[in-house]
Amino acid sequence: MSDELKKQAALAAMSEVKSGMRIGLGTGSTAKHFVDYLGAEVAKGFECLCVPTSIATMKQAQSLNIPLTTLDEIDRLDVTVDGADEIDDRMQLIKGGGGALLREKIVAAASDKMVVIADTSKLVEVLGKFALPIEVNKFGLGATQNAVSAIMQDFKAEGGLVLRQQNDAPFVTDGGHFILDASFGRISDAKALSDELLNVPGVVQHGLFLGLCAKAYLADANGVKELG
Numbered sequence: 001m002s003d004e005l006k007k008q009a010a011l012a013a014m015s016e017v018k019s020g021m022r023i024g025l026g027t028g029s030t031a032k033h034f035v036d037y038l039g040a041e042v043a044k045g046f047e048c049l050c051v052p053t054s055i056a057t058m059k060q061a062q063s064l065n066i067p068l069t070t071l072d073e074i075d076r077l078d079v080t081v082d083g084a085d086e087i088d089d090r091m092q093l094i095k096g097g098g099g100a101l102l103r104e105k106i107v108a109a110a111s112d113k114m115v116v117i118a119d120t121s122k123l124v125e126v127l128g129k130f131a132l133p134i135e136v137n138k139f140g141l142g143a144t145q146n147a148v149s150a151i152m153q154d155f156k157a158e159g160g161l162v163l164r165q166q167n168d169a170p171f172v173t174d175g176g177h178f179i180l181d182a183s184f185g186r187i188s189d190a191k192a193l194s195d196e197l198l199n200v201p202g203v204v205q206h207g208l209f210l211g212l213c214a215k216a217y218l219a220d221a222n223g224v225k226e227l228g
C-alpha cells in the first residue's frame with residue numbers, strides 16, 4: 001500500500017487518543033506513522049505513557065521522547081493502535097508479518113480498546129491468503145513443524161509451511177523465538193484453528209487476533225473508512 005494511505009489511516013487513529021492516556025504502540029510500517037504523529041503531539045505537550053510492542057517501536061518512541069513504561073509497571077492500557085496484515089468484517093486479524101505478534105497480542109489483550117490502522121487492501125472476506133505467522137520455541141523445532149503441518153492438513157491448507165528467514169538465517173523474534181509462516185489460503189474457522197495451534201507445546205503464539213480489535217481505520221483513495 002502507498003505510504004500516503006498508511007499515513008492517512010494513522011492520522012485518523014489519532015482521534016482515539018486523549019492527553020493523559022496509557023497507549024500501546026504497534027509495530028510495522030503503518031504503526032510507525034502513528035508513533036510519529038504521537039511524537040509530534042508529545043513535543044507540543046500531549047501527555048501519555050506508552051508501551052511499545054517491539055524493540056524497533058521502542059527505539060522509535062525513545063527517539064521522539066515519548067514516555068515509555070512496561071506491563072510490569074502498569075497492568076492496563078486505555079488503547080493500542082497497531083497495523084494488521086489482514087482484517088475481515090468481523091474484525092478478526094492476521095498479524096505478525098513483521099514478527100512482532102507475541103508482544104502485540106500481549107499488549108492488545110492488556111488494552112481496553114485495540115484500534116487497527118491499514119489500507120483497504122488488508123480487508124478480506126476470509127482470512128488466510130496472507131501466510132499465518134506462528135511463533136515457535138527454538139527447542140524441538142522439527143517436532144513443532146510436524147505438529148503444525150498435521151493441523152494444516154486437517155484445516156485443508158492450500159500451501160506449505162516455511163521457517164521465516166532473514167539474511168540467510170532463521171528470523172529471530174524479539175522474544176528469541178522462530179517464526180513459521182503457514183499458508184492456509186482460506187481459514188474458515190479461525191477460532192478452531194487458534195485452539196489447535198495453541199495446543200501444540202512448541203507454539204508460543206500465533207498471528208490470529210480474535211475478539212481483540214474493536215475499531216479499524218482503513219484508508220483508500222476515497223478517504224478513511226471506519227469499521228466497528
Ligand SMILES: O=C[C@H](O)[C@H](O)[C@H](O)COP(=O)(O)O
Nearest residue numbers: 028029083096097098099100
Ligand atoms: O509483526 C508485525 C505487525 O503485526 C504489523 O502490524 C503487521 O505486519 C502490519 O505491518 P504493516 O503496517 O507494515 O503492513
